[in-house]
Amino acid sequence: MAQESVEVRESYPELDAFYDSLSDKNGALIPMLHRAQGEYGYLSQDVQLYVAHKLGVPASKVYGVATFYSLFNLERKGQYKINVCLGTACYVRGSEAVLEAFEKELNIKRSETTSDGLFTLASIRCVGACGLAPVVMVGEKVYGRVTPDDVKGIVDEYLGKAGEGNG
Amino acid sequence: MSSMTSQVRIALRNCGVIDPENIKDYIATDGYDALAKALFTMTPDEVVETVKKSGLRGRGGAGFPTGVKWETARRSESDIKYVLCNADEGDPGAFMDRSVLEGDPHCVLEAMAICGYAIGANQGVIYVRAEYPLAVKRLQIAIEQASELGLLGDNILGSGFSFNLKLYFGAGAFVCGEETSLMNSVQGGRGEPRLKPPFPAVKGLWDKPTNINNVETYANVAQIIRRGWEWFRQFGTEKSPGTKVFALAGKVNNVGLVEVPMGTPLRTIVEDIGGGIRNNKKFKAAQTGGPSGGCIPAEHLDTPIEYESLIGLGSMMGSGGMIVLDEDDCMVGISKFYLTFTAEESCGKCTPCRIGNMRLLEILDRITEGNGEEKDLDVLENLGNTIKDTALCGLGQSSPNPIISTLRYFRKEYEEHIFNKRCPAGSCSKLIGYKILPEKCTGCTVCARNCPVSCISGERKQVHVIDQERCTKCGVCFSKCPFKAIIRG
Amino acid sequence: MDKIGSWDELKRFREDTRKETSLLTPDSGKTILAVGEATCGIAAGAKKIAEVLQDEIEKRDVKNVYIIATGCFGYCYAEPMVEVREPGKKSVYYGYVTEDTAREIVSEHLMQGKPLTQNILNLEVRIP
Known part of the structure; x- marks a missing residue:
């Protein structure tokens, strides 16, 4: 795979400030990665190297941790993150078919991003709203009792928003 | 509905009752009284003894006696000890801990402080899923308010005992529910487990003696201390005293959170509280224990729920997820669902x-x-x-x-x-096919118009036919046909 | 808030809270509308329901009624849920609450003292 052009920055003042604010520097790696992802959206190679340098740990350790936990992304995500719950309660109420409908509608597979950078499709494990199963989350918004027929409407809602934003 | 009285709430007693973002509500319902009672009228050994006698067992899965854990941690000599709370609820389809944290966060803080006093620890860590933003927010508010009132922090209520609490965020790894993995994660590493012994109570977080319990276990502690172990033992069974919270989901009518005394038959939960199976389908099995548990079939519906009885049936209590399955669920498919999860x-x-x-x-x-x-x-x-x-x-x-x-x-x-290359539940898509019954088809064209791959042909008012070669078995025609002329098999 | 310095002070704090500010106990003499605002309730629209209740109370100038946000009462299937707690009366639980139901809770249950005939959930939970 061709090397993506990584964002090269001399420093990450947000990370420095966060590091300084930690009362206990032990076990700071995961909190640092959480913060970095919150600030920059994903953990680029540069950010990982910077965190390694800052904490005085090998880059391999940072990479090892970043890839171990499913919440950390090493790649940039789409503007809207569509998360289909594949927890057990949603699964037995048909969320797999909902996920497939999104794959068809967006013409991407799960954990991929559309070429226009608008949508990232992913599955998640239980948001704890099992009473509304099957559940889909777009960003922070929760859609309950979703059927494959609802999928186009949900995607259109955000296509509309993106259109407004550009116009 | 008399059914509802089968619920007895100890862990969930404040959930849905108080405002979780207002510490006054918690205090008004006798909050922090147990902590005061422990600090001023009991020795640490008496606190440990009370928890031991209550018979409280770990609600996170395995059911290890909580008092024994506390006792081991108390006896471990060390300058620093830790109290950890496992709030990394990873079982997909279980949301008991989330509900406690969102509905009654102070009961966990109070219990952790009591535990700190009992084992001789001044520091606590709550390891909470980052996927639960609301629980995180309410925990933060609770810690702030308790610290402001001096119910956490230095010299609590003038007793000389100090206890500080920190939150730590998980990053999405089911294995971090395992206690040694969780501690590795708190230390900033990959959440990989290690061999036990040494147990965390001897050598835990940062190699110091550590007591670790899950949210629901802690949620019982304050009531045990406040009202005594005898009070707690009037609920549940001899070997499994108290109550258990279940997240009841799947094919039941009333999805929700239930808390019942241990020993309650599964049938009471599924039929009375859960209101039976949706759409008048037939009950097939109840899955308990999530990816670590198993399926309990209809013939064992009258089994009283306890740690031992569930293990005897080849399942386990687990953290309390209970997914009800009906005749449309393929059991091979369910196994595959869980194995996909654990393999990942x-x-x-x-x-x-x-x-x-x-x-x-x-x-x-x-x-x-x-x-x-x-x-x-x-x-x-x-x-x-x-x-x-x-x-x-x-x-x-x-x-x-x-x-x-x-x-x-x-x-x-x-x-x-x-x-026979057949899926009896009609769920495995590769093993099913759809057929149009000529005697029922009216040629209304609904199926042909809805077929996403256009593989159904036929003139208006003529019998339609599915091209089996091109059919993707998505089932859209089956669900759309107004005349029930399409069968699956 | 000042720190609570002893067990006695905690007891006093509790008594004061029960009388003055707590919205939980009949001692306070207040009517409470408790809206379940845990993840599932919010996903089902509880925040909007709370807004409508607040709006309706102000519009109709109903006195001595307070809205609180609670956690999950466990009846996920019936979210959004509203509990009406009136001094000296047994709580009434409403489930599947829509904006219209919310308005009726204020106009009929609170103002005319007539609980609605629909949407009532018969919940009996023992809290020992």
Whole structure:
């Protein structure tokens, strides 16, 4: 795979400030990665190297941790993150078919991003709203009792928003 | 509905009752009274003794006696000790801990402070899923308010005892529910488990003695201290005193959170509280214990729920997820669902779990696609048992349970898939097909218009036909046909 | 808030809270509308329901009624849920609450003292 052009920055003042604010520097790696992802959206190679340098740990350790936990992304995500719950309660109420409908509608597979950078499709494990199963989350918004027929409407809602934003 | 009285709430007593963002509500309902009672009228040994006598067992899964854990941590000599709370609820389909944290966060803080006093620890850490933003927010507010009132922090209520609490965020790894993995994660590393012993109560976080319990376990502690162990023991059974919270979901009418005394029959939960199966379908099984548990079939519906009885049935209590399955659920498919989960979540440290579960999953994949072989059933059983015996941690040791329990009760369903290439529940898409019944088809064209791959042909008012070669078995025609003229089989 | 310095002070704090500010106990003499605002309730629209209740109370100038947000009462299937707690009366639980139901809770249950005939959930939970 061709090397993506990584964002090269001399420093990450947000990370420095966060590091300084930690009362206990032990076990700071995961909190640092959480913060970095919150600030920059994903953990680029540069950010990982910077965190390694800052904490005085090998880059391999940072990479090892970043890839171990499913919440950390090493790649940039789409503007809207569509998360289909594949927890057990949603699964037995048909969320797999909902996920497939999104794959068809967006013409991407799960954990991929559309070429226009608008949508990232992913599955998640239980948001704890099992009473509304099957559940889909777009960003922070929760859609309950979703059927494959609802999928186009949900995607259109955000296509509309993106259109407004550009116009 | 008399059914509802079968619920007895100890852990959930404040959930839905108080405003979780207002500490005054918690205090008004006797909050922090147990902590005061412990600090001013009991020695640490008496607190440990009370928890021991109450018979409280870990609500996170395995049911280890909480008092014994506390006692070990108390006896471990060290300058620093820790109290940890496992709030990394990873079982997909379980939301008991989330509800406690969102509805009554102070009861967890109070219990952790009591535990700190009992074992001699001044520091606590709550390891909470980052996927639960609301629980995180309410915990933060609770810690702030309790600190402001001096119910956490230095010299609590003038007793001389100090206890500080910190939050730590998980980053999405099921294995971090295992206590040694969780501690590795708090230390900033990959959440990989290690061998026990040494147990955390002897050598835990930062190698210091650490008591670790899950949210629901802590949620019982304040009431035990305040009202005594005898009070607690009037609920539940001899071996499993108290209550258990279940997240009841799946094909029941009333999805929700229930808390019942231990020993309540499964039937009460499914039929009375859960209101039976949706759409008048037939109950097939209740899955308890999530990816570590198993399926309990209809013939065992009257089993009283306790740690031991569930293990006897090949399942386990687990953290309290209970998914009800009906006749449309394929048991091979359910096993595959859980194995996909564990194979994905395996941390990769030990071979039985990393490779063994992958092989199990491949076999299940084959079976559900119609390529199963006769020997597969033996391989599933043998390999499953080997993984149970040899994996490093609780995740690996319990990962074959969904297969082993469904093989025990639903072997015929596996055999149907393998020998007759049929999925009796009509759920495995590779093994089903759709057919239009000519005598019922009116030629209304609804199916043809809705077919996403346009593989249904026929003139208006003429019988339609599905091109089996091109059909993707999505089932849209089946659900759209107004005349029930399409059958699945 | 000042720190609570002793067990006695905690007891006093509790008594004061029960009388003055707590919205939980009948001692306070207040009517409470408790809206379940845990993840599932919010996903089902509880925040909007709370807004409508607040709006309706102000518009109709109903006195001595307070809205609180609670956690999950456990009846996920019936979210959004509203509990009406009136001094000296047994709580009434409403489930599947829509904006219209919310308005009726204020106009009929609170103002005319007539609980609605629909949407009532018969919940009996023992809290020992």
